[in-house]
Amino acid sequence: MPDSTFDRELETLLEYTESPQPEAFTMDVMRSVNREQRIRKLILWTFGLVGALFGLAGAVILSDSITRLFTFTVAMPATETMQVVLFIVATAAFYVWFMNDDLPLDN
Amino acid sequence: MISDMELVALVTSSDDQAAFQLLVERHQAAIRGFLRRLAAGDYGTADDLAQETFLMAYRKMHTFKSTGSFVSWLHTIAYRQFLQFTRKHARQQVMAEPPEQGHDPGQSIDAEILTQRLMAFVSPEERACLTLAYAAGMSHPEIGKVTDLPLGTVKSHIQRGKHKLQRWLKDHDHSISKDKTRTGAAPAKEAHRA
Numbered sequence: 001m002p003d004s005t006f007d008r009e010l011e012t013l014l015e016y017t018e019s020p021q022p023e024a025f026t027m028d029v030m031r032s033v034n035r036e037q038r039i040r041k042l043i044l045w046t047f048g049l050v051g052a053l054f055g056l057a058g059a060v061i062l063s064d065s066i067t068r069l070f071t072f073t074v075a076m077p078a079t080e081t082m083q084v085v086l087f088i089v090a091t092a093a094f095y096v097w098f099m100n101d102d103l104p105l106d107n
Numbered sequence: 108m109i110s111d112m113e114l115v116a117l118v119t120s121s122d123d124q125a126a127f128q129l130l131v132e133r134h135q136a137a138i139r140g141f142l143r144r145l146a147a148g149d150y151g152t153a154d155d156l157a158q159e160t161f162l163m164a165y166r167k168m169h170t171f172k173s174t175g176s177f178v179s180w181l182h183t184i185a186y187r188q189f190l191q192f193t194r195k196h197a198r199q200q201v202m203a204e205p206p207e208q209g210h211d212p213g214q215s216i217d218a219e220i221l222t223q224r225l226m227a228f229v230s231p232e233e234r235a236c237l238t239l240a241y242a243a244g245m246s247h248p249e250i251g252k253v254t255d256l257p258l259g260t261v262k263s264h265i266q267r268g269k270h271k272l273q274r275w276l277k278d279h280d281h282s283i284s285k286d287k288t289r290t291g292a293a294p295a296k297e298a299h300r301a
Contacts (some may be wrong), residue, residue, distance in 0.1 A: 006273055007241070013222055016140025025139070025154065026131045029161045033127065036162065075170040 048094060059086035110179035119169050127168075131161050134178055137243060138185050144238040145189045145231065156192060160185040175252070182243065182253045186235055193231060225272050233268030236261050257259030 019025070063082035111133070117126035126212050138160055142153040163184050164171075171180055235254055239245045245253070250261045 006269065010237070010241045010269065010272070011236060013218065013225070014144065014238055016136060016143070016242055017219055019136050019139040019143075022135055023131070025135055029131050029135075029158055030124065030128055032158060032162050033124065033165050037122075038166070073228070 048097075052090065052094065055086060055090040059083050059090075109286065115168060115171055115173070115177060118165070119171075127165060129199075129268055130177070135161075137178060138181055141182060141238055141243060142185055142189060142225055144222070145186070145234055145240060147227040147234070148220075152192065155187045156185065159188050176249075179245070179249055179253055182239065182245075183255075186228045186253055189231070189235075189261050225275065226281055228275060229268045230264075232256070233271070236264040239273075240265055257279045 059082060063079045063086075109129070111130065114123075114126040114130050118130070135157065139154060139157045142156045142160070143150060146153040146156070160181065164181055167184075171177065191265040226238075229237065232254070236250055236256075239250045239253060240247070247258055247261050247265075248257075250265075251258050254261065256264070
């Protein structure tokens with residue numbers, strides 16, 4: 001059997017048959033993607049929350065000692081001043097970290 | 108029609124699910140077909156692997172380089188998923204039985220069943236190279252990229268696989284019908300084998 005004929009026959013033999021239920025397959029994939037996204041968000045929020053709690057604890061623990069550096073310029077009480085500063089920094093850090101997940105990725 | 112590259116850009120930039128769904132709809136037949144050939148008839152496993160392939164593509168979309176073709180990239184992921192699966196299940200019999208030597212010559216055999224049997228007859232690498240060459244219509248260098256094999260190895264896998272299939276078909280006197288619905292077996296030659 002000449003090769004070219006057999007090549008054509010192989011093309012015929014190996015060509016893909018119609019895959020059943022393409023819509024159902026696509027829906028299954030999209031469901032998996034949604035589940036994946038939910039899990040990703042859950043992980044993100046859990047770690048974010050843990051991070052925020054650590055930040056809060058840190059703010060409470062360190063506020064007294066650190067605010068001594070600032071009290072001469074700010075009229076607010078030391079603890080409150082440091083809590084405000086730490087809260088702003090933590091919020092900014094959280095925002096950057098959270099939003100970074102959606103930043104365009106280089107192709 | 109919006110191109111694959113534009114859809115990929117939408118998925119990576121804004122996590123556009125509609126764009127990803129369009130990519131799945133567009134390429135599911137090719138990926139499922141490829142994995143069905145690789146799995147030699149184990150359709151359940153093939154579809155599971157195809158689903159894993161698209162999920163992996165979604166996860167790794169940001170690593171896709173726009174210099175290559177998206178469908179080749181998907182085939183690469185699918186092939187790796189298949190290899191991973193076969194390694195995990197090495198001790199299990201996941202492939203279909205090889206073609207029977209004592210096939211009843213008097214009956215025609217469904218072309219799809221014949222294809223599954225033939226696919227089980229060749230090695231997984233030969234199966235992948237043959238499928239990518241003849242069903243997906245890829246060039247040898249493209250197959251090399253998908254399978255991560257050197258060009259010479261791809262060519263020898265295709266040649267060896269072809270010879271095996273050709274020999275088996277000749278020995279069993281099967282002809283591949285044009286409409287691919289049935290393939291006939293010649294009773295005269297096969298009669299003494301039964």
